[in-house]
Amino acid sequence: MKEEMFCEGVTRRDFMKACVTATAMMGLPFAMHTQVAEAVEKNANPAVIWLHFQECTGCSESLLRSSHPTIASLILDMISLDYHETLMVGAGHQAEQALHDSMKANHGKYILVVEGAIPTKQNGIFCKVSGKTALESLQHAAEGAAAIISIGTCASYGGIQAASPNPTGAVGVRDIIKDKPIINIPGCPPSPYNFLSTVLYYLTFKKLPELDALGRPKFAYGRRIHEHCERRPHFDAGRFAKAYGDPTHAQGYCLYKLGCKGPATYANCSVQRFNDVGVWPVSVGHPCIGCTEPDLLFKTAIAEKVQIHEPTPFDSYAPVDLKEKGKGPDPLTTGFVGLAAGAALGAGAMLAKKLPGDAQEGGHEKDE
Ligand code: FSX
Ligand code: SF4
Ligand code: F3S
Numbered sequence: 495m496k497e498e499m500f501c502e503g504v505t506r507r508d509f510m511k512a513c514v515t516a517t518a519m520m521g522l523p524f525a526m527h528t529q530v531a532e533a534v535e536k537n538a539n540p541a542v543i544w545l546h547f548q549e550c551t552g553c554s555e556s557l558l559r560s561s562h563p564t565i566a567s568l569i570l571d572m573i574s575l576d577y578h579e580t581l582m583v584g585a586g587h588q589a590e591q592a593l594h595d596s597m598k599a600n601h602g603k604y605i606l607v608v609e610g611a612i613p614t615k616q617n618g619i620f621c622k623v624s625g626k627t628a629l630e631s632l633q634h635a636a637e638g639a640a641a642i643i644s645i646g647t648c649a650s651y652g653g654i655q656a657a658s659p660n661p662t663g664a665v666g667v668r669d670i671i672k673d674k675p676i677i678n679i680p681g682c683p684p685s686p687y688n689f690l691s692t693v694l695y696y697l698t699f700k701k702l703p704e705l706d707a708l709g710r711p712k713f714a715y716g717r718r719i720h721e722h723c724e725r726r727p728h729f730d731a732g733r734f735a736k737a738y739g740d741p742t743h744a745q746g747y748c749l750y751k752l753g754c755k756g757p758a759t760y761a762n763c764s765v766q767r768f769n770d771v772g773v774w775p776v777s778v779g780h781p782c783i784g785c786t787e788p789d790l791l792f793k794t795a796i797a798e799k800v801q802i803h804e805p806t807p808f809d810s811y812a813p814v815d816l817k818e819k820g821k822g823p824d825p826l827t828t829g830f831v832g833l834a835a836g837a838a839l840g841a842g843a844m845l846a847k848k849l850p851g852d853a854q855e856g857g858h859e860k861d862e
Contacts, residue, residue, distance in 0.1 A: 512568050516691040520713045533698035541604040544578040547628040548621050548655040549610030553646040554580050556683035597638050606639035608667050611648040611655040615663030641675040650678035651788035675702050678709035682785040687766050688714040720756035722764040753797040755784030
């Protein structure tokens with residue numbers, strides 16, 4: 495391992511820990527973490543050009559200002575960050591020169607990271623850096639890139655800039671560049687681990703990981719957060735928080751009725767979590783707003799409920815939405831199905847599991 499990797503407070507132990515975490519996230523066998531570490535050793539310092547367009551810089555901020563500096567240090571030590579408007583010391587012509595030099599010296603080999611959406615209306619005049627529109631800068635930098643990483647939902651799908659009525663015609667990188675491998679790491683902002691794992695995968699295997707239809711690495715965005723949410727037992731049991739600050743909310747009940755988009759959101763937040771202290775939006779009481787999903791973020795209201803497409807496991811509780819919708823069983827009527835199935839199977843014990851005081855404290859009998 496190169497000694498210079500272990501300056502700035504990153505120990506070998508930190509490095510190996512990150513490799514183990516990233517290897518697990520990529521769905522690779524545990525033993526492969528040594529191969530990942532070796533790949534970093536051999537292939538470290540690929541040139542990276544990082545462009546900022548329409549965004550809040552939260553993607554860079556979340557990477558750099560995390561409570562623990564290891565991930566940012568690791569990423570910055572693993573790559574040669576030749577151009578990044580927020581981080582670089584140089585400015586003006588000096589910065590432009592660095593960009594030009596790196597693009598020339600590493601033509602065909604550098605990784606282009608794009609943060610932010612690209613405005614397209616009126617020839618893209620709404621975002622200009624150094625006299626060039628975002629559209630021009632992207633097209634120019636993409637030409638010599640080996641691969642492009644769109645970091646954040648803005649660069650992936652347009653994000654908040656593309657919210658209706660999308661006055662600047664903001665779009666994501668994939669809407670403009672069609673002839674380069676592009677990987678989307680959505681999230682507003684995304685998990686730094688998803689970015690780190692993608693870079694490690696690329697360094698290890700010299701190719702992009704398998705992507706889903708929306709261009710996201712399947713290892714990080716292959717499952718819905720609802721599948722691993724700690725509030726899921728409450729969802730299955732029909733116990734829903736009814737209002738912020740309400741006892742049902744304080745008791746950690748499921749946030750579906752407050753608009754949680756977890757059942758329709760593909761991401762690993764409920765597993766990987768954030769800030770090295772194990773928190774994520776739902777764990778601290780806020781519904782998931784679907785920030786990795788182009789059709790949810792800024793397209794649906796926070797309180798709006800998503801459609802549940804799959805029935806939950808059988809459960810002995812009554813359906814929560816049956817009366818509300820005034821119609822027959824829908825996917826949330828699993829309590830109804832479960833009750834029948836439970837009775838048929840003689841599963842009376844399940845009924846006895848009902849927590850004392852549920853009806854008073856927001857169990858769904860009270861919900862109806
Ligand atoms: Fe977008 Fe990144 Fe949201 Fe902000 O810059 S994904 S607005 S958190 O940070 O691009
Ligand atoms: Fe968790 Fe949201 Fe699913 Fe409820 S709806 S179980 S809070 S992800
Ligand atoms: Fe985003 Fe939902 Fe995760 S809002 S951060 S995908 S919990």
